[in-house]
Amino acid sequence: MKSTENYFKQIERLKNVLDISDAVIIGAGAGLSTSAGFTYSGERFDKYFSDFKNKYGFTDMYYGGFYPYKSPEEYWAYWSRYVYINRYEPAKSTVYTDLLELIKEKDYFVITTNVDHQFQKSGFDKHRLFYTQGDYGLFQCSVPCHNKTYNNEDIIKQMMKEQKNMRIPTDLIPYCPKCGKPMTMNLRSDNRFVEDDGWHIAAERYSNFIRRHKNMKVLFFELGIGENTPVIIKYTFWNMTYENPNAVYACVNLKNYIYPNEIKKQSICINSDIRKVILDLKHC
Incomplete structure (x- = not known):
């Protein structure tokens, strides 16, 4: 399904969910870095x-x-x-630092398919990051x-x-x-990808974070996930939201802002630029 709520009502609702959440799990894809200026084509x-x-x-x-x-x-x-x-x-944009400012007081964790290291460079706690793809x-x-x-x-x-x-x-x-x-x-492009000790430690931290917050008020905050690897973040966020009646799934994307009907009442999907959404949430 696609969300048809008014943009500012969505922002207000998402800010309220963020404020009352016990934990925030950010799932980030290429769209987040694109919003930060890391474009791979054009100028x-x-x-x-x-x-x-x-x-x-x-x-x-x-x-x-x-x-x-x-x-x-x-x-x-x-x-x-x-x-x-x-x-x-x-980075020439403050998208990542603005995101950190928004969630730094929360109990958070980040799982990302991005490989540009922008989270850690922007001040996110390296013990709360899992780079799945290298x-x-x-x-x-x-x-x-x-x-x-x-x-x-x-x-x-x-x-x-x-x-x-x-x-x-x-x-x-x-x-x-x-x-x-x-x-x-x-x-990660084929079966020769090396999952080193650091990769496995981060994966275990992520699993433990999920386990510790089971059935708590969790915001699954998806930013810029496309169609290349939805199984890593998008589909797992859907499943974990469905299994936890206290969870909310939020998706911000210019294109892919769908969600299953089964979690309709638990979903907030915003079709807009990530940078704009983060700034509006900060000032909400």
Whole structure:
């Protein structure tokens, strides 16, 4: 079903639910980072990848990320830019810090499919975060020969600084310190994704948080979840809302603002920009 309530009535209702909730569980997808300015096409893509666009006809960053480059030097020239601007460059918007200001006094937890690390960079407690799909800031063995990840900030910044003509110097190509095979990004794209110790610890914290707040007044606050991976957050939020009569499911999205009829009375779905909604909630 789609919500037809007046926008400001929805904001008021959501603010009231937020105020009385025992816990807030944020489920965040790409739409949240898009609202914060991390767009992957258009002007931002042209600014950083015009040379790749002219050579290969790429139309967005995602397309270039899957292209079979002929050399690792070119592959890492592309990916170092990709990672740098989406992981290490400061955000130009206050969406994440505004969200934190809104919920920081609540007992909260964040589960996200985003891999840009913006929650932790914006001051969210790292012990209340579960990045299910990886992190742009981590390398892993491409095999993988072991379940460990490696911080890549220094090498990514060096690749950015030293690349020329869409290539990095050969001596900057990262290789696994154990087996010598090429390193790759720690991003879930196939069954080779490494779930390291930190991933499992975060997953356990999330499970414990859910367990501790069973049947309490919980706000499942979904922000910018699309259709690529709905089973990770959207569907589980629906199920947990259905199983808990004290829970409320809230969804903010420009496009995907549906919910099952079974949780109609427990749902608040707002078809609007996330940044606008967060600001309106702060001033409600």
